[in-house]
Amino acid sequence: MRRETYNEFRRLCQEHNLAATHQREKIYEALVSRPGHYSPEEIYEQVKQDLPSISLATVYKNLKTFLHAGMLREVSPHHGSWRIDANRHPHHHLVCTHCRSITDLDFDSLGPVKLHGKLPSGFRLEKFTIEAQGICKACTAAETKQH
Amino acid sequence: MRRETYNEFRRLCQEHNLAATHQREKIYEALVSRPGHYSPEEIYEQVKQDLPSISLATVYKNLKTFLHAGMLREVSPHHGSWRIDANRHPHHHLVCTHCRSITDLDFDSLGPVKLHGKLPSGFRLEKFTIEAQGICKACTAAETKQH
DNA sequence: AATCCTTTAATAACTATTATCATCTGATAA
DNA sequence: TTATCAGATGATAATAGTTATTAAAGGATT
CATH class of the missing domain: 1.10.10.10 (Winged helix-like DNA-binding domain superfamily/Winged helix DNA-binding domain)
Structure with a gap:
């Protein structure tokens, strides 16, 4: 090392x-x-x-x-269980890092991803996905109730 | 229904x-x-x-x-195995939807996410994460070799 | 009704992850 | 040095999530 x-x-x-x-x-x-x-x-x-x-x-x-x-992080908040998306319209996701719930966010709520320069050569981009990570309403409520 | x-x-x-x-x-x-x-x-x-x-x-x-x-989609290409991130600097990820490899993408390669309006009330945003999904160099090479 | 093909339910098998526990290690005090 | 002790490790059992297998059921066609 x-x-x-x-x-x-x-x-x-x-x-x-x-x-x-x-x-x-x-x-x-x-x-x-x-x-x-x-x-x-x-x-x-x-x-x-x-x-x-x-x-x-x-x-x-x-x-x-x-x-x-806090020396490391998880790459993704949703390993562990397989989640299915039946919404065929373009959209983003709100992900609760506490209860791991996932809900839709209107496509138009977020601006497009802007690429500065190029991606590493050889990588064939299919799409950018954006996730809004945070604490959902239910978890926030449950939290404040406890204290 | x-x-x-x-x-x-x-x-x-x-x-x-x-x-x-x-x-x-x-x-x-x-x-x-x-x-x-x-x-x-x-x-x-x-x-x-x-x-x-x-x-x-x-x-x-x-x-x-x-x-x-094609009637449904998976929410995320990386459920199933737990991945660890030791890079403490802000950055994005390139995700290969074929071999599921994940590599880093410079933070400055992508512009910031722009929020139009507000998120659903009650959701406490921690951060936006952007993933560039596609086919990595190795998988592309392996593909073309086959045909 | 007989045949064929697809789908289903039950369940065994497998993989990823977590829990348990006896043992080991390293730090410190005697 | 040895004794003590908390924390760390390795072996492995237990659990959860997923996939494979198989016999039976269902439905369409003859």
Whole structure:
């Protein structure tokens, strides 16, 4: 691992009161040293090359730990369950990051995406999708009721 | 079901050579008659109120059938596996709808999202996310090689 | 009614994820 | 150094979500 990455990892662990273990180091490295956004399984495979005895559960657990500490983020708020869209008209989505509900937002509510320059060569664009992420009405209500 | 919806359902089935069965009718209705975007399990629960003996597998199978026929769409190309993002700088994503790979796109490559008017009342916006969906370089290459 | 093809329901199988728990590790104090 | 202890790990069981299998039911056509 590059010294810079290593120092950052140590710093982040210290900041969040996490032991900077060998396993965590390699998991972190597997994430930041490569360009894509990988699944736990892929990260596991990568780390296993250095630490053959690591457990998949350790990968999952530490990813959760890192996320919870704010060291990492989820790429998308809607993994985990398959959602179907029966609306054939162009539209956007409002996504509640709390209850994961998804509702439609009129196409005209948002301006078009403007591309500055070009996309990476070789990528064949089909469309831009915009999601408005936040907390829905119901969740906001439930929250304020609690306090 | 509203007559209009029913007719549309019949038409769509005919168009795609699908038997317009009772089960399919109710599944379709469960999707279009309500505002949100539901999971197979939720659709199953809804349909069960009319057809108590329907099987969850039937729901899955017909959702796939509808999708394949183009009668419906998936809300997101990346449900199914959890992806982690270690890039703490603001950025967008390029998503390949074929191999499901996700790579970063510079924040400055795209202009800001413009909101015309207001979002539905009660929704507390955290951020807009933009995804560029399409076919990545590797998949395009693999495709052309085949033909 | 007999035949054929499609669809369905039940359920087994599989994959992704989470929980459990015994063991191990590293830090600190004795 | 050893004893202690909290936290981390690895093995694996448990669960949730999804897909595959298969026997039976339904519907159209002969």
